[in-house]
Amino acid sequence: MRRLLSLLLLSLTLLTCAPVAQAPQSVAPALPYERAAFGSGWTDPDGDCLDTRAELLAALSTVPVRLAPSGCSVRHGRWFAPYTGQVITEAGDLDIDHIVPLRYAWGHGAASWSAQKRARFARDPVNLLPVSASANRSKGARGPLDWLPPDPGFRCQYVLRFRRIAASYGLVHSAAEERELVALTGRLCGA
Template sequence: MRRLLPLLILSLTLLACAPVARAPELASPAAPYTRAAFGAGWADSDGDCLDTRAELLADLSTVPVTLAPSGCSVRHGRWIAPYTGQVVAEAGDLDIDHIVPLRYAWDHGATSWSAEKRARFARDPVNLLPVSASANRSKGARGPLDWLPPDQGFRCQYVLRFRRISKAYGLAFTAAEERDLVALTGRVCGV
């Protein structure tokens, strides 16, 4: 019992500091996941013919962007793809990644959200990053316990941002997932 007491205290401390909702066990979602549950893709919220993707690319380019002749999409700019550290000049070489993937969110509580909340989550600029297409495909719908950016210098920021978004939207994690996320944060952030 004396040997278990420090582990019990550590476990209770980690649970008390948990930054997101915890669920005893995450059951399979009531409805199967579909991308359409998060809205009809990128939106042009302000009516300027630049959708969410184009506006994000324009905002995050380190130089003025070149638009397509229609003025409704971005062709060129200069971005540093955070997962790999690559410098990218062609907008077509970038994907817009959901830091917390839509499928991941679905499996951690988005099934119970309103359609409006799911659409807001899918287009929230805090949850979006322009990344290399290969890194986005490598990541897929996985979270930080199963995938980390190849650029080790970005891992801490990625994990912290993932956890902050998860908390802001009230995603639910099992106690084991939360414990592992706390441990991962300590490892990648040197805390």
């Protein structure tokens, strides 16, 4: 029994100390994630009092939008929420989702980015999508290996767009994550 226990401890020690293939060092965040590292929220770069959220809602509405009395936020329009396949007419029922969540990006390389690159990523319209608030909250900071849109008809597009955004910003996945993403894409997109 004593010999078995010694062998078990030795095996555990060897497993714990064995070299493990890891993603490049830039993947491990040096600091704990903070949303503020990606900038101070929606901005109004063109100075027309419509911030990034309002501009995106106005651009993606299938009908002319109705603004709030201030003229600085969108109240009504008509949007297709692709995660759920719903048509939504009240802007307050929508969240703007980061397809590649900020926290996810942080853990896959954004921790080492400049503040400017993080702010650009957080406001990049390619990475933003109006979705139902419930779908956005259900997704949280998860990527496609842990969450897929409830509407099966949008899953292939979601995974392809997620991967394209991650690649364009140089986010790093472990070899195992990359294999799983490729396999998932194949299953969902028939490739």
